[in-house]
Amino acid sequence: MNASLPRRAPSELNVDAAGITAFLDGLETSVDVEPHSIVLLRGGAVIAEGSWAPYAAERPQLLYSLSKSFTSTAAGFAFDEGLLALDDTVLSYFPELDAEVTDIRARSILVRHALAMASGHHADTIEEAFAIDAANLVRGFLLTPPDSDPGTVFAYNQPATYAVAAIVQRVTGQRLTEYLRPRLFDPLGIGDVGWIQDASGRQQGYSGLFAPSHAIALLGQLYLQRGRWKDDQILSTAWIDEATSLRVVTTREANPDWSEGYGYQFWMARHGYRGDGAYGQFCVVLPDHDVVLALTGQSSDMQRVLDLVWEHLLPAFRHGPTRDVDREADALLAQRLSAAQLPPVATNLAIPAPQSQSFSPEEGNDCPDLARLDLTADAHDLAWSLTLRDGDDRLEVVPGLGEWNVDGATAVSAGRLAPGAETAAGERLAVDVIFLETPHRLHLVLDPASSRFTAKWATNPLGAMPLRAMRMPE
Secondary structure: OOOOOOEOOHHHHOEOHHHHHHHHHHHHHOOOOOEEEEEEEEOOEEEEEEEOEOOOOOOOEEOHHHHHHHHHHHHHHHHHOOOOOOOOEOHHHOHHHOOOOOOHHHHOOEHHHHHOOOOOOOOOOHHHHHHHOOOOHHHHHHOOOOOOOOOOOOOOOHHHHHHHHHHHHHHHOOOHHHHHHHHHHHHHOOOOOEEOEOOOOOEOOOOOEEEOHHHHHHHHHHHHOOOEEOOEEOOOHHHHHHHOOOOEOOOOOOOHHHOOOEOOOOEEOOOOEEEEEOOOEEEEEEHHHOEEEEEEEOOOOHHHHHHHHHHHHHHHEOOOOOOOOOHHHHHHHHHHHHOOEOOOOOOOOOOOOOOOEEEEEOOOOOOOOEEEEEEEEEOOOOEEEEEEEEOOEEEEEOOEEOOOEEEOOEEEEEEEEOOOOOOOOOOEEEEEEEEOOOOOEEEEEEEOOOOEEEEEEOOOOOOOOOHHHOOOOO
């Protein structure tokens, strides 16, 4: 965690460490929930932090739609500097499209509408926008006519955020990371980040930001402090109030914490507000408790994660006079977090290493471009490696037997599986590949008897990306 924030034991800040431990228990035992990191702040101090190995706190993570909250922050700086106005039309920033965009509703989408996912469209327009112009998503967005008047209806719409990001990049003449570096990242002490950019050279805005978990916590703390950092007001309170207030109702959303309304790239919630991204990337801000919670993970049931926050963490945030410091509970929590680990693939270490062999894919694999696996074994020292041939690219990994072997941006574990009814006789080899700068894990099963393999994602990556590219862009 970033050294610019102090560290305190939970009970020193009137927080019940046992409640945090119960929250961790809930994360680890819930179906479709897999935690990767946690940073918990109260009163501007770190009271709990940890990562589930092989994930590590200092490693950047793909934040998916939590990127939107950083895009909103970039828009906030541009707003403060007079570079954009909320009541300008989106089209006004792209005069080269003026003659083409004839739909009156599209012409009337304001910057504030795009920020609030209230462009008037009734559903995400990303497929339509890409079909119209894959090289210029702003053009595709503005040439997709809204279904209702802008500002009247909510729809989670990726091109709306892309348009905001494109405006910021146009009016500043910089990519988002370049613009945010002296204004946000450096003042808060956030180190290296990366952001996926498209063929136009723009950074996505709606997704694609890679940043470590402490960056999430620091962003939340900046908003909790209403834009003030140390002795400086680096982001205006006017922007904080605009971004974190209800701007459009979301009552059609099915999950309770998604139906409380939307601000400017922040969700309102049953408690506080938050930014979030697919598979459990969270920045939860709880002003009533002076708390920020940052989480990363691979969780397909994101509502379950928030339910656990309300069930276990909220009661742990005590108010009033500080009670007795519980050193034992604090120490047990710290020990628990320091030892957190995702289980590796189970194995029988007495089984010798496999023989060198090539494997072709079974039908129906999740990775259609994964055309071959080459297993290379050294019978002398029982070492072996696996080369994944992904289209014209190759990714070599070295599995650990019964443990995670971390090599670059991957962690790999392998073990033996008993014969299955659907496979040829003989043992199969299971290999899990975790792409550590993303939430994702690939399950591989190799059948030596048939020289075939299966490849299944635990959670599907969003957007086409070669396996070797599943890491922070340089």
